[in-house]
Amino acid sequence: MIELHELTKRYGDKTAVDGITATIQPGAVTGFLGPNGAGKSTTMRLILGLDGPTSGHAHVNGKPYSTSKAPLAEVGAVLDAKAIDGGRSARNHLLALGASVKVGPRRVDEVIDLVGLTDVAHRRTRQFSLGMGQRLGIASALLADPEILILDEPVNGLDVDGVQWLRGLLTDMAAEGRTVLLSSHLMSEMELVAERLLVIGQGKILADSTIRDFIQHSAVGSVSVVSPDADRLIHLLQGDGIAITTTGSERFQVQGMGTRTIGDIAFQNRLRIHELAPHAGSLEEAYMAMTRDAVEYSGTHAHTPASTTVTGALR
Numbered sequence: 001m002i003e004l005h006e007l008t009k010r011y012g013d014k015t016a017v018d019g020i021t022a023t024i025q026p027g028a029v030t031g032f033l034g035p036n037g038a039g040k041s042t043t044m045r046l047i048l049g050l051d052g053p054t055s056g057h058a059h060v061n062g063k064p065y066s067t068s069k070a071p072l073a074e075v076g077a078v079l080d081a082k083a084i085d086g087g088r089s090a091r092n093h094l095l096a097l098g099a100s101v102k103v104g105p106r107r108v109d110e111v112i113d114l115v116g117l118t119d120v121a122h123r124r125t126r127q128f129s130l131g132m133g134q135r136l137g138i139a140s141a142l143l144a145d146p147e148i149l150i151l152d153e154p155v156n157g158l159d160v161d162g163v164q165w166l167r168g169l170l171t172d173m174a175a176e177g178r179t180v181l182l183s184s185h186l187m188s189e190m191e192l193v194a195e196r197l198l199v200i201g202q203g204k205i206l207a208d209s210t211i212r213d214f215i216q217h218s219a220v221g222s223v224s225v226v227s228p229d230a231d232r233l234i235h236l237l238q239g240d241g242i243a244i245t246t247t248g249s250e251r252f253q254v255q256g257m258g259t260r261t262i263g264d265i266a267f268q269n270r271l272r273i274h275e276l277a278p279h280a281g282s283l284e285e286a287y288m289a290m291t292r293d294a295v296e297y298s299g300t301h302a303h304t305p306a307s308t309t310v311t312g313a314l315r
């Protein structure tokens with residue numbers, strides 16, 4: 001278990017992590033999300049004792065990680081897949097790491113096989129691609145069969161096969177009762193692998209919940225409606241907090257109102273409905289809605305609306 005209590009880190013006048021209190025529970029994959037510069041990597045470094053907090057604390061299994069007697073068996077971490085001495089072969093790198101924690105060649109070959117690097121195990125790691133480096137980093141993290149896994153952007157550079165493999169590995173580890181914390185900017189992947197979410201923006205917690213609750217509470221869900229009486233029905237549905245987007249002559253999308261209310265209003269007014277379908281909304285939509293104000297670094301783009309917003313503000 002990882003516990004963060006009022007965790008704060010300042011670099012000069014920049015507050016990278018601003019009073020974070022959270023518990024990252026075992027038995028689940030927790031996705032760590034936030035815009036660029038939100039403080040995710042800093043938080044992970046603070047958990048691992050690679051940097052000291054300005055105030056507050058991060059505890060791993062009830063104590064600072066720096067005091068762990070078996071650090072690699074307690075936490076396996078990959079923060080920067082490129083930070084490996086390129087002069088050694090992958091196998092020698094793992095053998096050297098294993099020697100420091102009494103892990104022998106058998107386990108080294110086991111993890112090499114597990115991460116799919118058997119064919120290149122004797123190749124110097126400076127010749128490795130980003131994805132191969134990620135696999136080697138994960139192999140290092142898994143070497144001592146850790147209780148807790150912390151991965152910063154592990155999907156970066158992995159091919160489709162690698163992404164699927166990692167997804168299986170992380171969900172299996174969580175199912176075994178381990179604690180898994182991973183950051184990624186790939187929402188679709190996060191939605192598939194994580195059960196819980198910790199979202200931060202400008203160093204502060206924006207959400208700490210299950211993915212399911214996060215999406216449900218974000219009000220990004222919508223209902224698509226097909227009605228030959230669309231114009232009259234749209235007129236009746238308009239109101240505060242309701243956003244209606246027309247997507248065809250008889251087809252429109254409603255946010256801020258459920259299928260039951262829409263159906264009832266249509267029935268009471270003798271208007272025909274040919275289709276009424278709820279859409280839960282995606283993690284990406286919910287995340288974008290939540291972090292819009294917390295984005296420090298954003299690009300600009302020309303925006304051409306694909307359809308017409310008829311009325312109302314988004315709740």
Ligand SMILES: Nc1ncnc2c1ncn2[C@@H]1O[C@H](COP(=O)(O)OP(=O)(O)OP(=O)(O)O)[C@@H](O)[C@H]1O
Binds near residue numbers: 035041
């Ligand atoms: N060693 C440092 N010295 C000064 N400022 C730092 C240092 N490390 C991080 N920062 C600043 O702290 C803030 C948080 O950075 P951090 O790398 O933790 O964000 P992040 O959420 O991991 O971002 P990204 O998604 O871009 O990797 C940023 O403004 C960054 O510039």
